[in-house]
Amino acid sequence: MTVNLRINLQEKGRIVAIVITLVLFSFLTCYFQFRFGKLPISSLSSLAYLPNSSHPSYLSCFSIILTSAWWKKKRIWFAPAFLTILLILIQLLFVTFAFQRFTDYFFLVMFIFVIVIVAFLGERIEKVKSLSDLNEKLDKEKEKLEDANKELDAFAYSVSHDLRVPLRAIDGFSRILIEDYEDKLDEEGKRLINIVRGNTMKMGQLIDDILQLSRVGRQEMKISEINMEALVKNVFGELKSSIHKNIVLEVKSLPPAYGDRILIKQILINLLSNSIKFTKPGETPVIEVGSENGIDETIYYVRDHGVGFDMKYVNKLFGLFQRLHSQEEFEGTGVGLSIVQRIIRRHGGRVWGEGKVDGGATIYFTLPK
């Protein structure tokens, strides 16, 4: 009697276990359906990169796993196989153990545990899969970008070559017109031809500046320690030899910079030649170059006492083709400071300017220590 009662109790337990398991299983199915839009098994088969992921039965999925070429891809190949086999085993175990006399509750706990792990793993694998999809997309985007860069290179090349040829012809032949037909041209005729030539020169300068800007962007950087004091003096010396202004350079002691020598030199050429350009006769002919210590960067500055600029327009200072002075006042194309900004940004630094009308201008730039 006692034995029978015990069996009855155990059988009740088994029934409860089976009911709970079935309920749990249908909940999990719903969860998978909701989460991935698929049944658990078909969701697993999709994880294995199977061509057809809509197989509802274990068997068909299993056969697909065995016969498909998916494993050749070698990506997380073991996980879906492992999980599928595990699920099949669980079902077999469920059928076998549910009618055994013992370990019902233990089995139930194990079953829940395994299902939770499967769900968890399923999610992880889905994430890994979407990551590898993203990587593939990134690779494709990278290729596209490289192609675009190559096209840009070709464009820059043809600009440098093809646009110069007609410009030279315009300038050359208008000059020949003046030389060979001097006696037939009156003053006004010569003036008009000179306007043509002047504009050709401007366009030539513009082409050169645009090319330089594009070169700054694509040139590879070779980072080294740069003696800034020596470089500033060197650049100023080169610039001064080609101008007829009496300008003094005051260089404070400057810490060395770390960057690409050619590009940093370009910054100094642009900033110092700006300072020289905007210092008119009668203004203090002094250009100061100094530095301040930042937390993890060095702040360098170039200061002049020239015509300066209105802080109202400071946001236009580094804009491409943006100019704060008319062509009659000062010649220029509005590319110089854009180049400076581009170089500084490539070095991970910052650049800004301060100025006052007729009170000089200061351009600051930072370079990492």
Next chain:
Amino acid sequence: MDLDEIEILLVEDNPTDAELTMRALKKKNLTNNLVWVKDGAEALEFLFATGSYSKRNIEGIPKLILLDLRMPKVDGLEVLQRIKKDERTKKIPVVILTSSKEDKDIVESYELGVNSYVSKPVEFDEFTEAVSTLGLYWMLLNKPPE
């Protein structure tokens, strides 16, 4: 003109550039024995006496070649390579005279053994100055091997 006694071979596809170049050289009296060919293919035909120049004596090599880079059919770099590879022509001074200022072109030209690389200035006076200076230098100052 006697095609066997050429002094300067001008390889230039653009007629206006060719005219400007010849005008600059003429001011220094350097155009008496100048031949202008309009692309790389014609330049090679001239130098190796083939095609339309097959009647020319191949021994009569020019004293200077002014070579443009970008040309139809055969471009300047290929012409340069052929000239510098051939025993008969490799001693002729070749000056690249081009609109291109690209580092890539400059480096490649020197790797192929160019004797000089000059980027054509846009401004007329600078252009005339550059062409006549290099003409005088290579034709009068420079001492070629006998």
